[in-house]
Amino acid sequence: MVTPGKKVKTFTIDGKDVSGTEDQTVIEVCRENNIEIPTLCHLDGLTEVGACRLCLVEIKGSNKLLPACVTKVAEGMEVLTASDRLKNYRIKILELFFSERNHICSVCVSNGICELQNLGQKLGMTHVHYPYLFPKVNVDASHERFVLDHNRCILCTRCVRVCDEIEGAHTWDIMGRGIESMVITDLNKPWGDSDSCTSCGKCIAVCPTGALVEKYKNAVDKTSKYKKDKLKFLPYLTTMREVKNEQS
Amino acid sequence: MSKVSEDIINNKADDNTTSAKVKAATVWLDGCSGCHMSFLDMDERIIELLQKVDLCYSPLVDHKDFPDMVDLTLVEGAVSSHEDLEKIKKVREHTKILVSLGDCAVTANVPSMRNPFGVKAIMNHAYVETAVTKDIIPNEVVPELFEYSRPVHNFVKVDLFLQGCPPPADAIYFLLTELLEGRMPDLTKVSRLGK
């Protein structure tokens, strides 16, 4: 949305003329113009980390691929979002995600509403040609209402960010590095023993896969109040906060 | 890829004198046979297909040996043992188009759930810790398991992947009719992982 007082930039995305304000990112303008860009770590209302690398776009004149979620628009820039090169990279990145942990869709509670699975479908990933790594990772079911299954985690850190930035609890964080990285609660305490967790369920709602789910409920189950409208509630919170800031 | 589909068309033309039918086979490795059930779920369409297809080898028919050369083989299940591996290698050598049918063949799916734990641990769990009769790990007749269950394409070249657990009957029908028409089907639109 163009806001008064902000400089407007005009440029092209996939040859289409578009405009945006100077503080907008490429992905925002793409969404306004119904240009689909795949992403797993970006979520409206949370800070950007640029980690999943699925939203990489080509910008004419730059030999580097840039993540659309953090790249600010500029006058006259020519953005390509769906070149063959990008499509090829995206499928391979998805394959790397699938090869990393034990994503067994058929037995996953998020089967059918999983963003990773959906992207695989949408981007035309027929199979994972990289060898699966089959790591032995745990399931933390110590929380009264929720389950963390590391087998499905893609380390997008949406849970970490929503807990810190929206709920303000900062229960989640990342431990270890490289392929050993893990999301943890508190200082790697079992989730059920966490002192900081407020059991608000925001992490469940934002998780793109079946890594964070509500107990005894299939995620597609209509009785689950989570995993629905995840793209709506965060912007709502952000807007409310901005309104409050303006008033004070 | 298009080369393979041409083969089918050519095959049809070549074999005019003997049999105009496309030779097909299905094999079952480490899987639950659900994909074969889904195949049967094509119901009366199978009869229609059999006008054009000769099912030479399958758990569903009574042939003991894999034929010399078939045009098409659908393979269900992951590769989990030497027996599976020998079988799939032989199939590959005697097949023009090899299709991974269903998630176990495509991703190793449920059979792979044992992988993080190791063969020893799961055998022990299945035959000793939870044994109700005698606690012996079977070592005769049954093939020895590989350390990991892996998808078929990790061992042999696979030409087409039909995802799904199991792939819907409609998707299998689409796959077969497209191939019979000499087209390489885009299967990402008719089926998906896990469903």
Place this chain on the structure above:
Amino acid sequence: MIIEELIEYAEKLNLREKKGKHEIKVCSAAGCLSLKSEAVTEELRKKIAELGLEEECSIKPVGCLGLCSKGPLVTIDKDNKVYQEVKAEQASEIIEKLKIEPEKESDHFFTRQQKIVLENSGQVDPEKIQDYILRDGYKALHEVLELTPQEVIDEITLSGLRGRGGAGYPTGLKWSTVAKTGKVKKYVICNADEGDPGAFMDRSVLEGDPHRVLEGMAIAAYAVGADEGYIYCRAEYPLAIKRLKNAIKQAERAGVMGKNIFGTTFTFTVDLRIGAGAFVCGEETALIASIEGKRGQPRPRPPYPAEVGLWGSPTLINNVETYANIAPIIRNGGEWYSAIGTEKSKGTKVFALAGKIQNTGLIEVPMGISLREVIFDIGGGIPDGKKFKAVQTGGPSGGCIPEQFLDNPIDYESLSKLGSIMGSGGMIIMDETSCMVDVAKYFLDFTKDESCGKCVPCRVGTVQLYNILDRISKGEGTMEDLYELEDLCDLVKNTSLCGLGQAAPNPVLSTLQYFRDEYVAHIIDKKCPAGVCKIHEHAGKKKSEVME
């Protein structure tokens, strides 16, 4: 305060110690210390006392003398010769040398070098500020305070100095970018998180001449308008940390650091931050996150730290060696500096020679010198009559350069043309007994362990790359694996978030480019030509065949 007062202060400090006519300098850098140079110092001291020669000679512990493989090193001012592999028993022998007329030095290792960054290394006692001041120390800072910040930046731009951390970004340009951000809180950071395997340039500078880095930082702070600085040093360098702490304290006491430097309104304080063992923290955005107390992970750039850096403020971040070049450039002028080196790569570069080379150690040479001169003339060639195979520059982000390019000049552009990079200055020399598949595997093992895990191409891609290399090295690879290696390298290189991932494939790509035959030998012949990889004799065969 004027510079004369500072020198007076230094001389006063100097007088407190007894000085002889001659000075015996004993290397006290980490390399020589670990070879027990302290025992040599002790013995020398004892002998001098025994002979009653305190008036004649004194002993001075100094920073790195360069030839680390031949330590402990001792040098005497009389003949300026570096005595190598000195044992404590030789103490009296060395004292004797002070009495006879010197011979002329002719060792290529020393004569072929040109020292700017290391000019004080091996000359000053790194724990004494007076030594540094008496060798023109802090003179440049004093001069700078009489210039405008723009004039300082102009001088650095004129010098043509480029970042010595590896990427070679023009230093003057970086400074002016930070300077242009207006009157806001700004920081300067010194990146001393040297982590490349086989690299120890920054370590030696910090251990041997810490004040030089502080002076460079202060000049930079003045030029860009910052008043606070951080040195981010890896915890694995305890001696460097100790000497830096000491140097900061001394500089504050001498009035060249802290409030109202040289009596002007310019204020600059420096603080030390210690790394926690993550290689990725050498990446500037990860380093900044680490200083802020966050998990040391890189973030996408832009915005660059020059705009949004430490705590959101514009931040200048340079490497140790870059800062070490600043004072001499100011003292001698940018023009002087730009006369050294090649057209696009000015000045000198410090290299750490390691691996299969005679003279393991630290050298400083003008840019544009050939690899051959560095390895064979200065480095003394390959030991034991073995044949040279390749030189690895730039650490895990660099590549391997084979023999046919030995006469290429060392500069930023020509190294990157060869598929490697200048990097921070590590040079690992390999001979015929090195297997290039094994080398690539070694570096991928390193990068996969050091990947921060934030972005998927680096986190998983490096592991998949390593697994393929491991398979090949065991004789279990296929020719398709070579294609997959190249394809995956391309993916990781182009889609990773930060420099670590983007450069991680370089060792694989360069060895594939120049030593493809070695990969093929592992795959087809099931043999490791260098005899390094252990290939099982039944590799690649079916189990049934093996049983037969």
